[in-house]
Amino acid sequence: MEQELVVMEIICNAGEARSLSYEALRLSREKDFSAAEEKLSQARECINKAHLIQTQLIEEDQGEGKVPMTLVMVHAQDHLMTTILAQEMAVEIVALNKQLAEK
Template sequence: MEQELVVMEIICNAGEARSLSYEALRLSREQDFEAADEKLSQARECINKAHLIQTQLIEEDQGEGKVPMTLVMVHAQDHLMTTILAQEMAVEIVALNKKISNK
């Protein structure tokens, strides 16, 4: 696959995962935990897709600079990493909201 398409695939999957994670937070504030958990699961699937592409790029590069490092590639990597952090934090916040709602 062309590098631009690969990079856009990472960005699109990461963006979808981030949106789903924030949707899960909104649902958990409304105490709709089943729907929140589903959104988090969907976010994890999107992250896994993006991470698989990232891993393939790393394997292709083999630490030898075979994959050109463009600004959009850096953006895609940054987008994925911040999305992973957002999703992990959303998981914790949803869990806290569940705990608080049970008191």
């Protein structure tokens, strides 16, 4: 697959994961924890897809500069890492909202 398409796959999967994570937060505020947890699970699947692509690029590069580093590639990596953080925080916030709702 062409590098531009590979990079766009990372961006698209990360973007979908971020959207799903924020949707989970909204659902948890509405106390729909089952739906929130489903969104978080879907977000994790998207992150896993993006991470697999990232891993394949790293393996292809082998630390030897075989994969050209472009601004779009850097953007994709940044997008993925911030999405992973957002999803992890969403998991914690949904859990906190659930705890508060049970009191």
